[in-house]
Amino acid sequence: MLGGYMGRVLEVNLSNGERRLYPVSRRIRELYVGNKGLGTRLLYDLLPPGVDPLSPDNIMIVTTAPMTGTGAPSTNRVNITTKSPLTGAIVNSNSGGNFGVHLKRAGYDALIVRGKAPKPVYLKITEDEVSIEDAKELWGLDTHETQEKLPKEMGKLVIGPAGENLVKFACIVSQERVNGRAGVGAVMGSKNLKAVIAGGKMKPYIPDEEAYRETCKAWREVLKAHPATSQQLPSYGTASFINICNATFTMPTRNFKYGTWEETEKVSGESLAEKYLVKNTACYGCVIACGRQVEVQGKKVKGPEYETLGMLGPNILNSDLKAICEFNYQADLLGLDTISLGNVLGFVMEAGEKGLLKTELAFGKIDNIPQAIEDIAYRRGLGEDMAEGVRFLSQKYGGKEFAIHSKGLEIPSYEPxxxxxxxxxxxxxxxxxxxxxxxxxxxxxxxxxxxxxxxxxxxxxxxxxxxxxxxxxxxxxxxxxxxxxxxxxxxxxxxxxxxxxxxxxxxxxxxxxxxxxxxxxxxxxxxxxxxxxxxxxxxxxxxxxxxxxxxxxxxxxxxxxxxxxxxxxxxxxxxxxxxxxxxxxxxxxxxxxxxxxxxxxxxxxxxxxxxxxxxxxxxxxxxxxxxxxxxxxx
Amino acid sequence: MRSPEEDTNDTFEAMVEVKLFATIRKVAGEKGFKTEASNVQEVLEEIYRKYGPEIRSEMAYCTILVNGRNIAHLRGKRTRLKEGDVISFFPPLAGG
Known part of the structure; x- marks a missing residue:
């Protein structure tokens, strides 16, 4: 047996409740290993072409890797592979947190979800049983409330109202980390699947555990000695890039019209650390701790990452850092990808300015953004169209030349x-x-x-x-x-x-x-x-x-x-x-x-x-x- | 070959703006300063003089930009400066 693996892949069909172990050969494991590689291979094998991404026929695959949960530093990522409702292409969405570790403790390397439950459910996976539970009381709750109502000791993947309402760029949240891109949350919502929780005490076999532990220890030392991972990331998080991107003309400004803005410093990693940082946070088993915790509305919550600062800052001409922290928190609760969100807002502001559509949203005006975010998540008013992403908006209202996407996925915070x-x-x-x-x-x-x-x-x-x-x-x-x-x-x-x-x-x-x-x-x-x-x-x-x-x-x-x-x-x-x-x-x-x-x-x-x-x-x-x-x- | 903007008199000192970022800013205790200098090396010397030996370890890996251009694509630390230039100092960053 290959070390690191639990040796089992769970397949659940939500339409009929059927559960089985999906066979994955040693050859496939050796060739595609885990996470993104394994997820893509499984989707390629299991999903026929032409399937509507939001239909019960689409498949959602959650994968881990051999080193997940084995003590290797910064190596507990969880990957979600599916066909994207935003692009129609494959999406692999990767995140930190701890879900991958818990899925392996429950005894599984990967999870394949098929079908659609007849009513809202959540999936519970332990080493003893796999059950499909009623999620009536969770449906409608935000991502924080949902996680609070689920067993504390288990790993969780949850969606918020945006996922339930099939917003094309809805994300999946785990603790405070996010599988953000290309609408993986909408796929989960389309299956009436509010959450997946997993936990147990199983451990994978590792052939020479002592030697492996020594290697992991040395690896941690390498990360702790490197100036990028030991100093800059812990001090400023991913936001440390804000100022250098602004200096090098790679900061999207005014819906990617420009590459630099004189106000950008106000929303930088340095400003965040100086004004709002409460403490660093880390994914499970990570020595870097690049996560930020900030205080919003009297609560200690996850701070914005580089991408969020860029897309909800310079890209919409917003230099109010506190407001970005609040928008970020609101988007996480509702379950929205902040990259696509900032891009959609920028597009609508420019389209409104050019008279292509009617909106009160405007560059530099931020008081109506919380309402716009909520409207997207609940598909109200113009939010109904904004929930479809910039490609759809440009097809409906015009402005393709400034709809900043590729294959339908909104481009992130680097002005190319x-x-x-x-x-x-x-x-x-x-x-x-x-x-x-x-x-x-x-x-x-x-x-x-x-x-x-x-x-x-x-x-x-x-x-x-x-x-x-x-x-x-x-x-x-x-x-x-x-x-x-x-x-x-x-x-x-x-x-x-x-x-x-x-x-x-x-x-x-x-x-x-x-x-x-x-x-x-x-x-x-x-x-x-x-x-x-x-x-x-x-x-x-x-x-x-x-x-x-x-x-x-x-x-x-x-x-x-x-x-x-x-x-x-x-x-x-x-x-x-x-x-x-x-x-x-x-x-x-x-x-x-x-x-x-x-x-x-x-x-x-x-x-x-x-x-x-x-x-x-x-x-x-x-x-x-x-x-x-x-x-x-x- | 020098570009016209670099080809200035060796002894001419321009008033330039120095910007410090991330951990370099933390050690310096300020965002930057204005100084007179004819090239990047002189700005570096001013930084060492102003902030003392503690700043040296922070500067060991730093990226230097003149008006947004990495000095590796100009003339390195011999890059000449002109009035109003912005010289930015960044440690090796990671993110995004």
């Missing part, structure tokens, strides 16, 4: 005309406008310590492939993306900061060899049989020890490639093609700054090379050769 490779990532991301599945190249272009020219398209396709592959692999192992900062060793950062020559060499090196780097990741795994330096890639050694397999750097890279390609294959089967790898005209045609002729995302210059490096045809479809190399069966 200040970092054009990041824009390519948004366009090609399988779940639509997403910074993480887009490869997060803005970190190499604007807000990271080692940066390449942000406005050139040279080398960017390869860098997008490289970053996507690494993030995908890390995610599939169940690790938080912040564990990836270990790849930037402190000594390297110090050298980069001290020596202009080193900084220049690194910058040019990434740029000129970017495409080659991306292509080199297509090498078969056996050509890279090495164990990577632990300080840079502790995830690889830890996963090998946890599972008792010969997991190498080559397999880590191949895992990232395989996981991304199976995502793509799902979308291709649903009819997605190159035409869908697109961005609105505002980002591709309008210059962000008139004095910078390259400050627009020149997709046409990058897409063909991106497909080529990926081993896809020019319609963006994985070729048979690529699938064979990655051992992906259709």
């Amino acid at each position: 005309r200040g970092a054009v490779g990041h824009g390519l990532g948004y366009a090609v991301s399988c779940r639509g406008g997403c910074h993480l599945q887009g490869g997060y190249v803005v970190y190499l272009e604007a807000n990271g310590p080692i940066t390449v020219d942000p406005l050139t398209t040279r080398g960017k396709p390869g860098l997008v492939v490289m970053n996507q592959t690494m993030l995908e692999a890390v995610s599939t192992l169940g690790c938080c993306n912040f564990t990836i900062f270990t790849m930037l060793m402190p000594k390297l950062l110090e050298l980069n900061a001290r020596s202009a020559l080193v900084a220049k060499m690194l910058s040019l090196g990434f740029l000129y060899s970017g495409n080659l780097l991306g292509k080199s990741l297509s090498m078969p795994s056996w050509t890279i049989p090495v164990k990577p330096p632990f300080m840079m890639f502790p995830q690889v050694k830890a996963h090998a020890q946890c599972t008792g397999t010969n997991f190498t750097m080559g397999k880590f890279i191949e895992l990232g490639q395989r996981s991304y390609n199976i995502d793509k294959l799902f979308n291709v089967r649903e009819g997605f093609a190159a035409k869908d790898d697109s961005l609105p005209e505002r980002l591709t045609e309008e210059l962000q700054r008139s004095e910078e002729p390259n400050s627009r995302v020149r997709l046409a210059e990058m897409l063909p090379t991106y497909y080529k490096i990926r081993g896809w045809d020019q319609e963006g479809r994985p070729t048979d050769k690529t699938l064979k190399r990655l051992k992906i069966e259709r």
Whole structure:
């Protein structure tokens, strides 16, 4: 038996109450591991193409990974995979919290939910039984009230009124963490499923537990010694990016019209820490503790993350930090994704200004935003249309050129005309406008310590492939993306900061060899049989020890490639093609700054090379050769 | 080759705005200051002089921007400054 796994995947059909163990072979576990990779493979196998995402035929899959709940630091992510009602594409929504740990303690690696309950229910999973319980008393409650009414000791996934009302960007909440994107909460609502709770005392088998514990201990030390994960994230949270993005023209301002705003400092991580921070919070087993707790209306609640600050701040010309804390709390209670929310608000404000629709919402005006948020969650008035997302709004009222989405998913808080490779990532991301599945190249272009020219398209396709592959692999192992900062060793950062020559060499090196780097990741795994330096890639050694397999750097890279390609294959089967790898005209045609002729995302210059490096045809479809190399069966 | 904006007289000192962020700001105890300097190196020296040795460890990994552009894409610490330039100092950040 492979270490780390509980060895069982639970399948529940809410239409008829049927429960069974779904068989997952050792080969599938070895190839797709867990979390995002396993979730996508299962959905690809189980969901036929063309299914309405909000129909009982859609499937919701909750996955964990071998290292979940085993003591590895920052590695207890839970993933939810389904077909998105917002985009029609696949969505993998990843979050921290503790649900994954509790699901494994109940004895399961994953949960597959099918069908639709005839009335509101919640699902209770323990090591002794799986039961479908009446949720009559929970239906209508917000996410906090719902969790309060459920057993304290169990892990929980819940939806709020937005999920119940099938808002296309409703999220799922667990403690204060959120599986936010692309409407996973609406899928749960469409199944009349108010909550899933899990708990137990089971533990997975780990072949050499003592050695694994030592590795985890050393891994914690690596995170505790790194300047990003030991100083900046604990001090300022994800919000530490606000000021640097504003400085580098990557802060969406006024519905992505501009990339910087003079008022942004007021909603920064520094301002949050100075004025409202009560204390740090952490996901289960995390040594970083990037979460913020703030005080809102006399209650101590989760503080806003970077994305929320950007989208409900500069993007709607709001510099009132206290108000953002309140909007964030309200959105979490109702169960709304704050990225899509800020984007929808920005679109409506601009459309109203241009006379395309009638609204009292306006840039810089915040007193009516709480009402708008509530109207979206309960689908009242214009909220009924806003609940469908910006793509729908632009189709109904016009304004497609400034409807900031890709494949229907609203783009998050990085203005890509200040970092054009990041824009390519948004366009090609399988779940639509997403910074993480887009490869997060803005970190190499604007807000990271080692940066390449942000406005050139040279080398960017390869860098997008490289970053996507690494993030995908890390995610599939169940690790938080912040564990990836270990790849930037402190000594390297110090050298980069001290020596202009080193900084220049690194910058040019990434740029000129970017495409080659991306292509080199297509090498078969056996050509890279090495164990990577632990300080840079502790995830690889830890996963090998946890599972008792010969997991190498080559397999880590191949895992990232395989996981991304199976995502793509799902979308291709649903009819997605190159035409869908697109961005609105505002980002591709309008210059962000008139004095910078390259400050627009020149997709046409990058897409063909991106497909080529990926081993896809020019319609963006994985070729048979690529699938064979990655051992992906259709 | 120098760009026109960099190609100024070596001895000319411009009044520039220095902005400090995150843990650098925390140690400095202020958001920034205005100073006269002809290049980035002189600004750095002013920071060390102003805030003492404690600031050095915070500056060890820092990213320096001049008007939003990373100095790695300009002339490093020899990047010349002109009147009104904004020089921003960030530690290695993570987020988002």
